[in-house]
Amino acid sequence: MKRYLYNISGGNVRSLWSAAFAALLDGIAKVVPAALLADLLHTVYRAFAEPEAGLDTGRLWAACAVLIAWLFVSYAAYGRLYDKSYKTAYRLSASGRLRLAEHLRHLSLGYFGKRDPADMTNLLLSDYGQVEHTVSHNVPQLISGIMLPLLALAGLAFVDWRMALAMFAAVPLGLLLLWLTDSMQERLSERHVRAKNEAASRLQEYLGGIREIKAHHMGGERFERLRLSFERLKRASIRLEGRMGPLIMGAMLLTRSGMTIMIAAGSYWLAGGELSLSIFLLFLLVGTRIFEPLTAVLMNYGEMRYSAFSARRIMDVRQELPMQGSESVDPRGPIVFDRVTFGYDEREPVLKGLSFTIEPNAITALVGPSGSGKSTVTRLVARFWDVRQGEIRIGGQPLGQADPEELLRHVAIVFQDVYLFRDTIGNNIRIGRMDATQEEIEEAARRACCHDFISALPQGYDTPVGEGGSTLSGGEKQRVSIARALLKNAPIVLLDEATASLDPENEYSVQRAIDELVANKTVVVIAHRLKTVRYADKIVVLERGRLTEEGRHDELLESGGLYAKLWRLQQESEEWQVKA
């Protein structure tokens, strides 16, 4: 229970107490009128049973007055419960989601490689939604459902311990049955969450790949995968409800059978003159009230177990260790790869004992066949991943000890695949430097040769772009990304195929923009077209994660190695034509 409350409150159990206390007050507020009603009935009954005593009207009026006063008390108690439970739930989930999103930012990208993106989306939306519902509805019910019967048992035992015992006799049996179903509930909940994630993942895949699906007439195959995932989800849902429903109903009936036992025993004692009618009435009326919250807890038990699983999934991510390191780096120093071995998957190294130096304020080009590890080198410089063996140092500081946040402040990156957020173009450029003025944004856009096309759009810089930049062409996205980097003006620049998707007309001007971006900076550039890197200060040639040669363009041509071969092949390919 302690662990459950800890997990669903995101480690902040105290935040649940005021809602729980309000739930308890609300529960008590609901029971008191039943006790008063029992007393009222007894007063009226006595007037008939003992006519000589007459009707105790004073007592009747007093009970009515207390009932009226109680209306206000219960309104206040319910209001407090409503306010506390909902506010606590929404506050916890809003701050929890933000905290988790912030925590994710500090994790290595390797962590995301291991997880399905749809699963992460589900975690932030659906799992938090589940926990939110539990905090707002189930936890207050749980607390009052446990505390109220306990308080009632203690109170009623003073009135008549035999009746109290009869009333609660079957409760342990109901709870025992519930406890026995626990591991089954956990297993079924887990399967259901998996099936739900799988369906979300397939759906995301289907929608994301809709262009390819249409182009390649893949409707059947993809649809089949989607259909199967929904089929699995349906089966998991039916299994969860179908197997747990009867068991929970059984536990509920067992618990409620206490009322029947109590009525039977009470009738017996009443008939034998061992129990007064007023006490019998009191137990009858209070009993119906007491079993209500307890039954509600049992009914929602499945939901609570389900949310316990969601909460554990959230806590597991929160306990994932963020990247360590607090040292500063000198971004003006050389970047040294010292016998670096790295693989995205531990068993398959992508870089193997790689050693070379990226000189400060110079351009280092990475060249090599596709898959040789060029982009991986740039990702390691930005510390998106940590190396497994060897060391990378910037200005003498090992990257493993560097503060990842601070390091990224010194690095501007233009990726091969540019991602634009669902926001205005202006704000997408502003990501480079959040405090940039509109003039600075426009200046960066001008230098990145994208001011003209942005100004021609109906809303100019305020034009919204679709998620991922889907409303812009590949070349336009690339130039927006260069504008971001220009705005950032960081001393280390990583260019991964920055001119890959530009037409010849734009390439010249963007190349000029890049020249400006890289002036007096430490630059690492990847380009498949060797023409664009022939003037680099150093060219590092990679093949299957190993360094095969390094030097200037002319030196490498002269040595006649892999670079010379790639150069020759590219020269030849430029002469190719599509023939009719």
Ligand SMILES: Nc1ncnc2c1ncn2[C@@H]1O[C@H](COP(=O)(O)OP(=O)(O)OP(=O)(O)O)[C@@H](O)[C@H]1O
């Ligand atoms: N996120 C990732 N997770 C797992 N493997 C990856 C990941 N990124 C790259 N790889 C693998 O690592 C190897 C090197 O990839 P990398 O992108 O560094 O090569 P590259 O030389 O830049 O290729 P290209 O020129 O085609 O862009 C490839 O085999 C690739 O499949």
